[in-house]
Amino acid sequence: MTRALRAFMCFGCIVALGVGSAAAHKGSDAYLEVQQVDDSAPAARGGAAVQRDYRFTLAVSIKDLDLLLPIDANADGRVTWGEVKAALPLVLDLLNESANTESRGLLAGNQATAAKCRLDWQFDGIDRRSDGAYLRFVAQARCPAAQVLSFRYTLFREQDATHRLLVAGRVAGKDLLTTASPQQPNSLLLSPGAATGPDNATTVPGTQSSSRWSVSRDYFGLGVRHLLEGYDHLAFLLALVLPLRLSLFASVPRVLPATVAHDSAASVWWALLRTVTAFTIGHSITLMLATFGWTQASPRWVEPAIALSIGVTALLNLRAVRWIRTDALALSFGLVHGYGFAGLLLEAAAPTGLLPWALAGFNVGVEAGQLIAVSGWILLAQPLVGRIWYESAVVRGGSVVLVLLAAWWFWQRIG
Amino acid sequence: MTQQSRSSFSRSLWTALALAAAPLCALAVTAVHPARDDEVLEVLPAVTRSRPARTASAAPIANPAVAAAQVRRDITVARQTGDTRYWGRAQAVLAPWWDRPGAPPDLAVLQATVQAGRHEFDASRAVLTTALARAPGHAQGWLNLAALERLSARYAEAQLACEAVARAGQAFYAAACRLETQSLQGQHQSAAQGLQALLKQTQDNSQRSWLLSLLAESQERAGSDAAAANAYKSSLALGPDLYTAIAYSDLLLRTGKASQALQALSGLPETDAVLLRRALAWRRLRDTRWTEVRALLQERAAELLRRGDDPALHGRELALTALWLDDDAVRALQLARRNLLLQREPIDWWVAVQSAHQAKNEAALAEIASAMRAAGLHDARLTPIRAGKTLPAAKASK
Numbered sequence: 001m002t003r004a005l006r007a008f009m010c011f012g013c014i015v016a017l018g019v020g021s022a023a024a025h026k027g028s029d030a031y032l033e034v035q036q037v038d039d040s041a042p043a044a045r046g047g048a049a050v051q052r053d054y055r056f057t058l059a060v061s062i063k064d065l066d067l068l069l070p071i072d073a074n075a076d077g078r079v080t081w082g083e084v085k086a087a088l089p090l091v092l093d094l095l096n097e098s099a100n101t102e103s104r105g106l107l108a109g110n111q112a113t114a115a116k117c118r119l120d121w122q123f124d125g126i127d128r129r130s131d132g133a134y135l136r137f138v139a140q141a142r143c144p145a146a147q148v149l150s151f152r153y154t155l156f157r158e159q160d161a162t163h164r165l166l167v168a169g170r171v172a173g174k175d176l177l178t179t180a181s182p183q184q185p186n187s188l189l190l191s192p193g194a195a196t197g198p199d200n201a202t203t204v205p206g207t208q209s210s211s212r213w214s215v216s217r218d219y220f221g222l223g224v225r226h227l228l229e230g231y232d233h234l235a236f237l238l239a240l241v242l243p244l245r246l247s248l249f250a251s252v253p254r255v256l257p258a259t260v261a262h263d264s265a266a267s268v269w270w271a272l273l274r275t276v277t278a279f280t281i282g283h284s285i286t287l288m289l290a291t292f293g294w295t296q297a298s299p300r301w302v303e304p305a306i307a308l309s310i311g312v313t314a315l316l317n318l319r320a321v322r323w324i325r326t327d328a329l330a331l332s333f334g335l336v337h338g339y340g341f342a343g344l345l346l347e348a349a350a351p352t353g354l355l356p357w358a359l360a361g362f363n364v365g366v367e368a369g370q371l372i373a374v375s376g377w378i379l380l381a382q383p384l385v386g387r388i389w390y391e392s393a394v395v396r397g398g399s400v401v402l403v404l405l406a407a408w409w410f411w412q413r414i415g
Numbered sequence: 416m417t418q419q420s421r422s423s424f425s426r427s428l429w430t431a432l433a434l435a436a437a438p439l440c441a442l443a444v445t446a447v448h449p450a451r452d453d454e455v456l457e458v459l460p461a462v463t464r465s466r467p468a469r470t471a472s473a474a475p476i477a478n479p480a481v482a483a484a485q486v487r488r489d490i491t492v493a494r495q496t497g498d499t500r501y502w503g504r505a506q507a508v509l510a511p512w513w514d515r516p517g518a519p520p521d522l523a524v525l526q527a528t529v530q531a532g533r534h535e536f537d538a539s540r541a542v543l544t545t546a547l548a549r550a551p552g553h554a555q556g557w558l559n560l561a562a563l564e565r566l567s568a569r570y571a572e573a574q575l576a577c578e579a580v581a582r583a584g585q586a587f588y589a590a591a592c593r594l595e596t597q598s599l600q601g602q603h604q605s606a607a608q609g610l611q612a613l614l615k616q617t618q619d620n621s622q623r624s625w626l627l628s629l630l631a632e633s634q635e636r637a638g639s640d641a642a643a644a645n646a647y648k649s650s651l652a653l654g655p656d657l658y659t660a661i662a663y664s665d666l667l668l669r670t671g672k673a674s675q676a677l678q679a680l681s682g683l684p685e686t687d688a689v690l691l692r693r694a695l696a697w698r699r700l701r702d703t704r705w706t707e708v709r710a711l712l713q714e715r716a717a718e719l720l721r722r723g724d725d726p727a728l729h730g731r732e733l734a735l736t737a738l739w740l741d742d743d744a745v746r747a748l749q750l751a752r753r754n755l756l757l758q759r760e761p762i763d764w765w766v767a768v769q770s771a772h773q774a775k776n777e778a779a780l781a782e783i784a785s786a787m788r789a790a791g792l793h794d795a796r797l798t799p800i801r802a803g804k805t806l807p808a809a810k811a812s813k
Contacts, residue, residue, distance in 0.1 A: 026715060026718045026722060027499040027500050027502070027722065027724070029722050062456060062459075063457060063460075063500070066459060067466065068466060068467065070463075070466065072459055072462065075462050075464075076462070077458060077459045077460075078455045078458055078459070079455065080452060080453050080454060081452050081453070081456055085452070125448075126447040126449065126456060127444045127445065127446055127447065128444070128445045128446075130714065130715055131498065131500075132457055133447065158467065158510075159467070159504060159507050160500060160507050161506035161507040161510065161513075162500070162502065162506065164722040179721065179723050
């Protein structure tokens with residue numbers, strides 16, 4: 001009684017067609033596990049991690065692989081361990097081609113970064129699952145954190161209409177659990193890059209106009225995060241604004257130290273604006289030059305130079321040099337910091353066609369980050385600016401700490 | 416609108432159930448460490464005869480006849496093994512013609528067969544109806560449609576489709592089609608005589624095996640369990656068939672012969688339907704392995720959800736699992752009633768009636784009985800419960 005339909009093919013072939021309870025196996029699945037190994041890759045730039053390491057594990061059924069490759073070499077319907085071993089080179093080629101991370105429009109000269117993010121599958125063992133034996137493969141990848149990380153899966157696209165890739169894992173601090181079909185036109189989004197996580201398996205933006213916005217937004221987030229997490233940029237900003245008595249309430253401090261005595265409250269805010277803007281102009285110039293590949297700067301000197309810029313600025317707070325204007329200092333050191341940002345943006349590998357959008361988003365993001373940082377400092381400094389010991393404790397004390405920190409970073413970075 | 420909200424509700428229900436079962440997924444994978452080169456890791460149900468060229472981007476089969484032959488092979492394997500991936504492969508071969516209005520009728524009928532195999536009955540019926548409007552002489556198409564109508568307990572429509580098989584010149588199949596439908600409508604005696612007569616017309620083993628399985632089912636519905644068991648055995652002796660073997664094991668389980676049921680199930684591919692019955696048999700024999708099988712079935716249900724399949728398409732197995740292995744009659748009834756919206760074969764009514772009975776849900780029992788009467792199904796396995804149900808009701812009315 002479990003069978004309702006068992007009609008025969010009338011025309012010569014004896015195929016009985018059944019509809020019944022027997023069919024309740026699942027269809028053909030492959031299993032992908034993605035684990036982010038570590039988010040703290042060489043943070044030489046002292047900010048957000050620029051590279052992420054991933055470990056990929058893929059299990060594909062022998063039954064399915066045999067559709068494309070002669071795993072069952074002697075065609076006896078029985079797949080032996082020897083046959084599997086012999087077929088492995090072909091299987092690895094197939095997987096590298098049909099199940100791999102996708103790198104789109106990488107910047108010229110960045111093939112090395114792209115290659116590290118590609119998967120080179122290695123055989124890892126055999127699993128038995130509810131519907132048969134699976135070959136298990138592993139691969140490592142090191143991918144730019146800011147780059148949209150996607151996985152292109154086209155295995156069995158033409159051979160099995162209901163094949164699925166079941167994806168699980170943890171990426172960018174979020175659990176990944178999704179199901180993909182090789183039929184779907186878009187790659188599977190594992191990490192949208194920048195600060196956001198893969199909350200949904202949304203499609204990867206291509207180079208349509210709609211994606212300009214998303215690229216700008218992603219890189220805006222990256223810019224904000226990079227500045228706020230980049231302790232060296234924050235330290236430099238702090239060194240610049242420390243001597244400014246930025247009081248929100250008392251228009252004139254009751255006790256004016258000699259160095260700023262001649263400044264009116266308005267001119268303090270004006271000085272802040274000039275200094276921060278000069279820094280922005282400086283780093284925007286080099287960021288743009290480096291991103292478009294017009295000039296190059298090696299992190300080998302940029303990184304120590306950034307540390308040096310912090311030390312020099314803090315030292316000038318301790319002992320002013322009359323002919324050095326703060327805004328000119330911010331502008332010139334801004335040029336150095338710009339190369340630092342650029343290194344990150346280059347490794348983040350923005351899609352070529354969308355580079356101006358990425359750059360714009362990133363720059364605005366850095367500015368927003370600066371604004372947040374300076375606002376935070378202003379609020380924090382409010383209980384202090386009116387104190388008589390502000391100059392001695394906050395400006396001088398803070399600057400001494402910054403000089404020591406900068407010396408330590410400089411030592412580390414030239415090492 | 417209500418349909419939609421109902422389905423979204425059932426989705427969330429399923430998701431909740433799957434999440435409850437999720438920890439079991441950890442059991443699903445075991446590592447294998449082959450020691451020798453000649454160790455067999457996998458047995459393929461079908462030897463791959465042709466593989467796509469690795470150079471070209473896998474050109475699909477363009478010739479309808481070649482495609483049809485490949486699809487029939489895939490369908491055969493899907494039926495024999497219960498491995499759903501072969502339905503997906505058949506669909507992939509049919510891709511150039513899938514859902515195309517101008518597809519050759521043969522290929523449209525094959526598409527409908529694949530859809531029916533995946534329990535997408537409504538879609539299958541729609542494709543068949545369209546194809547048959549264009550090719551009214553397609554006997555196989557009408558036979559498939561008749562089967563779908565019987566599955567939905569629409570016996571009058573099934574008879575019309577059987578007539579069309581006769582008009583298409585396939586008298587033998589048309590006769591079997593009519594007799595099976597009549598038997599479901601309660602004409603057990605004449606159906607049995609007709610099937611016996613057809614058996615005398617053919618010496619082909621696979622045809623005889625098929626007719627014997629129809630006879631067995633008819634006799635089971637008539638209440639002649641011993642005759643039915645013999646017919647099942649003869650059918651299986653002439654040609655092994657997964658569906659017939661499962662039906663036979665159901666009869667054995669129903670009549671309290673658990674160890675014989677285990678025998679009937681041995682050697683069958685481990686589909687959910689087979690595992691489910693094996694677990695019930697073990698449970699009745701107090702063999703503790705039944706709990707492992709229950710865990711495996713839960714795991715598989717979670718896997719189905721995980722890959723995005725609609726679990727409602729497997730409502731029959733889910734209801735039987737709840738009734739037989741989980742002793743949860745209330746949930747079994749819920750699942751069985753939903754399943755009746757999808758399919759209405761005798762076993763679908765049976766699991767609903769059994770669940771309602773065990774859950775002591777008189778209202779549901781009455782509702783199912785009345786739906787069954789309206790459909791016109793006559794089945795001895797379902798009447799004792801109906802009688803048991805009407806008796807206290809009659810008493811109460813006095």
